[in-house]
Amino acid sequence: MQQKLKIAIQKSGRLYEDSVKLLKDCGIDVKNGINKLKTEAENFPLEIYFLRDDDIPQYVEDGVADIGIVGENVMYEKNKKAFIVEELGFGKCRLSIAVGRKDDYTGVGFLQGKRIATSYPILVEKFLAEKGISAEIHEISGSVEIAPGIGLADAIVDLVSSGSTLFMNGLKEVETVLKSQAVLIRNEKLRADQLQLLDRLLFRIRAVKKAKNNKYVLLNAPNNKLQEIIALLPGMKSPTVLPLAEPGWSSVHSVLSEDRFWDIIEQLKDAGAQGILVIPIEKMII
Structure with missing residues (x-):
């Protein structure tokens, strides 16, 4: 078997x-x-x-x-x-501290002696201990953001993505306890x-x-600008260069990382690249 x-x-x-x-x-x-x-x-x-x-x-x-x-x-x-x-x-998000929008939050010292509602008591306790803060932790599950509004807590620690839920409940994000994915x-x-x-x-x-973190790029380059353009395109090892039917031009194929993509595309255009095509990559084996 x-x-x-x-x-x-x-x-x-x-x-x-x-x-x-x-x-x-x-x-x-x-x-x-x-x-x-x-x-x-x-x-x-x-x-x-x-x-x-x-x-x-x-x-x-x-x-x-x-x-x-x-x-x-x-x-x-x-x-x-x-x-x-x-x-x-x-699944990227952050575990954050939030307080009332009108609270004058000046730093983690604000939490001293306060009541904090959370579904993550262990992480919160560890964070407070590292900061030397003594506070009262209320462990609750679900709808943590309503706790200050009903008088259960002075602050909350909860997962945040866009922050819209906090805003709708009169809260503001003030500290990140943990970045998560x-x-x-x-x-x-x-x-x-x-x-x-x-x-x-x-x-x-x-x-x-x-x-997912890379794009496949094809472009046409004038041969007199080829070395300048190749220098902008390291690729996995080096770009692939093929001659075009039109004399004086080459086709250049390479891979660009997502985080540098737009900056390099602008530089390629400035260097004389034309007909730039950008294609998603389904799998990439190094």
């Missing part, structure tokens, strides 16, 4: 869709029926468990699941015996065959991530 790797992902919520999409982008056929808690991939030795986000670190620690996709905030809050093997780049975690005691399967999965995940 073929050994399978068992992965736990969120059954619903903000990480579910991106987790399933990542597996599918890795070429893994994932089928999840309504209310189904377990499924198997047909084309990769993988069992997928659909669980509550908060339970995933415990399942991985216990070895019920070998690996899991979970938010860093949950991983650190639950403090289980599992460790991060890969940052996945989606989805991560792949694993059990500490995987066998050699399980580690081999994990390496195969990581190879695919990293190829997908690399592709």
Whole structure:
């Protein structure tokens, strides 16, 4: 019987869709029926468990699941015996302190002796201890942002993406406790065959991530400007240069990282590049 790797992902919520999409982008056929808690991939030795986000670190620690996709905030809050093997780049948010919009917040000293409502008491307690602040922590689940408005707390610590929910509840974000994203975690005691399967999965995940962070660029360059343009396009090793049918021109193919893309495109135009095409990359294997 073929050994399978068992992965736990969120059954619903903000990480579910991106987790399933990542597996599918890795070429893994994932089928999840309504209310189904377990499924198997047909084309990769993988069992997928659909669980509550908060339970995933415990399942991985216990070895019920070998690996899991979970938010860093949950991983650190639950403090289980599992460790991060890969940052996945989606589900980005921050665990932040928020106070009333009219409060005169001048620094973390403001929190001294205050009441703080949160669903993340361990992370908040650690943050306050590092800052030398003594405060009263109220652990609540869900709708943390209403706590100041109903007199339960003076401040909150909660996950923030856009900040619109805070604004609607008369709050303002003042400190970041933790920057978070989805991560792949694993059990500490995987066998050699399980580690081999994990390496195969990581190879695919990293190829997908690399592709998302890069663009394939094709352009036409006058030969008298070719060296100047090539200098702007390092590519994976070096750009590919092919002669065009029109004398004095070449076609240049390369890869650009997303974070430098627009700056370099502007420089290419200034250097004389024409007919610039930008194409998404589906997979990128280095």
